[in-house]
Amino acid sequence: MKQETSSLNFAICVVAEENGNLEIWKLYEVLPDEKAKEVGCLRVVDESEEDYLYPENHFVMIEISETTQFKLLSVRR
Numbered sequence: 914m915k916q917e918t919s920s921l922n923f924a925i926c927v928v929a930e931e932n933g934n935l936e937i938w939k940l941y942e943v944l945p946d947e948k949a950k951e952v953g954c955l956r957v958v959d960e961s962e963e964d965y966l967y968p969e970n971h972f973v974m975i976e977i978s979e980t981t982q983f984k985l986l987s988v989r990r
Contacts, residue, residue: 924972
């Protein structure tokens with residue numbers, strides 16, 4: 914199913930664990946997940962190309978134009 918770019922969120926990882934599936938300073942797609950927010954987490958598509966919960970304080974949310982979002986997603990997929 915194709916996602917609309919206007920509903921996408923992105924974040925930069927600022928804390929990564931050794932041998933984990935996140936890279937520090939890398940941009941990640943954040944998927945909507947209200948339950949994750951309730952427990953202080955974000956649902957992030959990580960290096961395994963799967964989505965998992967990570968502590969919200971490991972990321973800085975950023976705003977990206979729809980044009981840039983489209984370009985990022987077309988390169989990744």
